[in-house]
Amino acid sequence: MKLTHASKTLLAGLTLLGALSLTACNGDDGADASSSAGTKPTAVSEGAGSDGAGSDGGSGSGGSGGGTTGGTGAGQNGKAGTCRSDELEVTAHDNSTDKTEGIVTVVFKNGGGRDCTINGYAGVNLKSATGDTLPVGRNGEQAHSAVLKDGESAAFNITFPINNSGGSGVRIAKILVTPPNETKTVTIAWPAGSLPVDNPDTPSGTKLSISPVGKVSDSPAG
Numbered sequence: 001m002k003l004t005h006a007s008k009t010l011l012a013g014l015t016l017l018g019a020l021s022l023t024a025c026n027g028d029d030g031a032d033a034s035s036s037a038g039t040k041p042t043a044v045s046e047g048a049g050s051d052g053a054g055s056d057g058g059s060g061s062g063g064s065g066g067g068t069t070g071g072t073g074a075g076q077n078g079k080a081g082t083c084r085s086d087e088l089e090v091t092a093h094d095n096s097t098d099k100t101e102g103i104v105t106v107v108f109k110n111g112g113g114r115d116c117t118i119n120g121y122a123g124v125n126l127k128s129a130t131g132d133t134l135p136v137g138r139n140g141e142q143a144h145s146a147v148l149k150d151g152e153s154a155a156f157n158i159t160f161p162i163n164n165s166g167g168s169g170v171r172i173a174k175i176l177v178t179p180p181n182e183t184k185t186v187t188i189a190w191p192a193g194s195l196p197v198d199n200p201d202t203p204s205g206t207k208l209s210i211s212p213v214g215k216v217s218d219s220p221a222g
Helices: none
Strands: 088-094 101-110 116-118 123-128 133-135 146-148 153-161 172-178 186-189
Touching: 088 186, 101 172, 146 153
Parallel strands: none
Antiparallel strands: 088 101, 101 153, 116 146, 123 133, 123 172, 172 186
């Protein structure tokens, strides 16, 4: 499965998550919701676009709050409205291919019964097994707006350093994800290994980061 208009670094990697509250582009974090598992996709391919990036860092500040509900119908001027959290099936898949840089691909599948638009960066935080929150920054790539028909998918990559210390490292339990331009947060299981305990985001090594969301080009509609 190949993603269009995603990060240049996506075949090599992705990153991890934001701060205590998630902000997807312009949103705050909201109530958690679990998602079902899906077919494992490939990591996001090269080729980011030029529009749709939100504020720096991929995550916001503040406490939890109420999220928006899934909308129906078209947006203004007959255009597809924003993909809502309640309309998206969110899954995560381990696409790591080496022993130093890990990749987790997070997939948004449109199950809302209508066309919707997705554009920019998701808000992302990682929750460790001990309850700590790890912020995940953006990798700086630009994003393209994409329209998802019912049944189609978009995805982004989380790139992270793999723990090679021989110890347990920082064990990640959950990913907190807020879709772009949404406020309701979805909680899904972390599918990959642990992060190193010491300096998990060092300037000289693999950084914990996320790519912009891109459409999965061969995702079936219907």
